[in-house]
Amino acid sequence: MGAKGExxxxxxxxxxxxxxxxxxxxxxxxxxxxxxxVYPWTQRFFDSFGNLSSPSAILGNPxxxxxxxxxxxxxxxxxxxxxNLKITFAKLSELHCDKLHVDPENFxxxxxxMVIILATHFGKEFTPEVQAAWQxxxxxxxxxxxxxxx
Amino acid sequence: MALSAEDRALVRxxxxxxxxxxxxxxTEALERTFLAFPATKTYxxxxxxxxxxxxxxxxxxxxxxxxxxxxxRLDDLPRALSALSHLHxxxxxxxxxxxxLLGHCLLVTLxxxxxxxxxxxxQASLDKFLSHVISALASEYR
Numbered sequence: 426m427g428a429k430g431e432x433x434x435x436x437x438x439x440x441x442x443x444x445x446x447x448x449x450x451x452x453x454x455x456x457x458x459x460x461x462x463v464y465p466w467t468q469r470f471f472d473s474f475g476n477l478s479s480p481s482a483i484l485g486n487p488x489x490x491x492x493x494x495x496x497x498x499x500x501x502x503x504x505x506x507x508x509n510l511k512i513t514f515a516k517l518s519e520l521h522c523d524k525l526h527v528d529p530e531n532f533x534x535x536x537x538x539m540v541i542i543l544a545t546h547f548g549k550e551f552t553p554e555v556q557a558a559w560q561x562x563x564x565x566x567x568x569x570x571x572x573x574x575x
Numbered sequence: 576m577a578l579s580a581e582d583r584a585l586v587r588x589x590x591x592x593x594x595x596x597x598x599x600x601x602t603e604a605l606e607r608t609f610l611a612f613p614a615t616k617t618y619x620x621x622x623x624x625x626x627x628x629x630x631x632x633x634x635x636x637x638x639x640x641x642x643x644x645x646x647x648r649l650d651d652l653p654r655a656l657s658a659l660s661h662l663h664x665x666x667x668x669x670x671x672x673x674x675x676l677l678g679h680c681l682l683v684t685l686x687x688x689x690x691x692x693x694x695x696x697x698q699a700s701l702d703k704f705l706s707h708v709i710s711a712l713a714s715e716y717r
Contacts, residue, residue, distance in 0.1 A: 462695040545690035553607040560611040
């Protein structure tokens, strides 16, 4: 079932898109860094990233920033393809399963971190209704990313 | 892993800042939970869940009081929350999978109202604190 049609009232879609366009600098720098700090076990996938020994080391790490950009780009694809998430993320799903061996639980963790960051930046605008739309989106992205796991 | 001295200090400092607003924020967290995770409403069919509901506010205050008790008794959470755990397990019979959903919405609420304070370090400490609360709440289930 397409995420956009039945699950998201169109007004909230508009708000989600507006928030995303304004906020992509937020995601770029902050959400991935925050994931690694708040849930330190997620660092297990990034042994090759170098120094992750402290929050400031993580914040200053260029590989963390670069990976944050990749994640942001993928999320942009999600926003453009809300009706087709499983197809959009099919190859990425296979990659995360077969090559990267990432537990899909981590996708949920990152989704929730993104929601919290949005709350810090958008305050009053991040109403319960807007949050609910974002929770659906991050959950749908997590499901799509896990879809090709076997 | 037990809460570190730094975790405790951060959580206590934030709670002091929340002052008498804990009930307001717990109520908002409940409202967010019902909207973001509609299945959680199944436990509240006896309440009026419409926006601004006095019954939801009253329940929010109960949640707030329990969390404030937890903040006071960080050294002894399982015992402090034992009666509440028993209640949720045996009378209310709430699936413990729901506790992290309210925990998350509480973090979102606090992030929305205290953005300047909501550093990664504070978020980590609060998240750990809520995990401990959730464990204590689930401890009497079986």
